[in-house]
């Protein structure tokens with residue numbers, strides 16, 4: 001049986017984690033597990049945990065580690081025979097340590113995108129609140145202006161995509177991500193990508209994945 005491949009993608013809000021993850025999943029057949037997706041699913045189910053989660057996500061605050069770790073590790077247990085890619089988890093050192101106790105990651109992709117690029121992207125971002133589908137007016141606009149492609153329902157913009165809130169989110173992201181990045185660097189599995197365009201970064205990630213799925217990890221930086 002082929003060795004299972006375990007990967008994670010990290011990056012600030014709007015850095016393109018979701019967009020790149022979907023391409024990786026499609027091209028390399030990895031299961032795509034997104035923390036944001038599972039959180040939105042639990043919010044939509046309106047369970048006790050979902051109501052708690054909502055109170056954090058709505059204020060753009062990190063969901064407590066024990067809740068997040070419980071949610072993701074139970075998902076991972078259900079897919080133990082698969083190769084996977086985690087998007088948005090782990091985000092804190094405590095989450096990374098909990099994951100590390102059970103799984104050794106083969107590859108961690110870290111996206112470094114300039115603040116100004118993130119600001120522009122997120123201010124163009126529109127969301128279908130019921131499904132969590134995300135549109136970008138420049139990059140992947142909806143077929144009809146202001147309407148979700150599948151349901152035709154109205155799209156909304158998040159308050160926390162406004163500049164002041166965004167600045168605070170990005171600063172917080174950096175502080176929390178630093179020890180996680182250091183941990184994966186020390187394990188020799190971290191690969192960082194810098195640039196302003198997902199379409200320009202993607203070929204490098206694509207070629208890294210192509211070789212990585214057959215070779216040993218190394219610690220590398222890529223700027224595009």
Ligand code: G5P
Nearest residue numbers: 013014015016017018019035036063088091136139197198
């Ligand atoms: P999420 O859902 O993980 P965020 O805020 O980390 O949310 P987000 O905003 O979904 O991440 P992303 O996935 O990095 O961003 O980026 P994306 O959605 O692919 O792209 C952003 C936009 O830019 C899109 O409109 C896309 O089309 C566009 N775009 C992409 N590339 C380009 C490009 O090259 N050019 C242009 N012009 N546009 C482009 O987490 C949500 C919340 O859940 C909680 C937190 O509260 C978090 O805020 N949470 C956790 N809490 C604790 N621990 C965890 N592990 C948690 N995970 C989630």
